Amino acid sequence: MCKQAIILQSPKNTFTVVGHGSPEGMQKEYYISRFTPKELTKVNVNHENFKSGMIVKLISCRTRVKSDVDAKNFAQEVAQEMANLSGKEAKVEAPNNIC
Numbered sequence: 285m286c287k288q289a290i291i292l293q294s295p296k297n298t299f300t301v302v303g304h305g306s307p308e309g310m311q312k313e314y315y316i317s318r319f320t321p322k323e324l325t326k327v328n329v330n331h332e333n334f335k336s337g338m339i340v341k342l343i344s345c346r347t348r349v350k351s352d353v354d355a356k357n358f359a360q361e362v363a364q365e366m367a368n369l370s371g372k373e374a375k376v377e378a379p380n381n382i383c
Contacts (some may be wrong), residue, residue, distance in 0.1 A: 325369060342379070348377075348380050359376045359378035
């Protein structure tokens with residue numbers, strides 16, 4: 285994911301994650317598999333620029349749409365994982381459509 289990312293300026297108090305996505309999740313490098321919500325949360329919180337309480341913005345197609353596979357919403361699942369880890373409510377923004 286990191287090698288394919290573009291450089292952009294995140295809004296204040298926002299941690300932006302860019303990658304290919306679908307309702308089932310975000311693609312890992314080389315499109316072999318997808319990040320689970322728990323894996324993506326670990327990548328985010330361990331990044332040097334991430335600070336507790338930041339809004340996470342996924343620039344990743346349709347990651348706020350419920351999956352046909354399990355009727356879950358990937359962005360919402362990431363928010364839940366972040367809340368479980370921090371003990372605080374977490375906000376994750378993501379698109380319904382194609383970015």
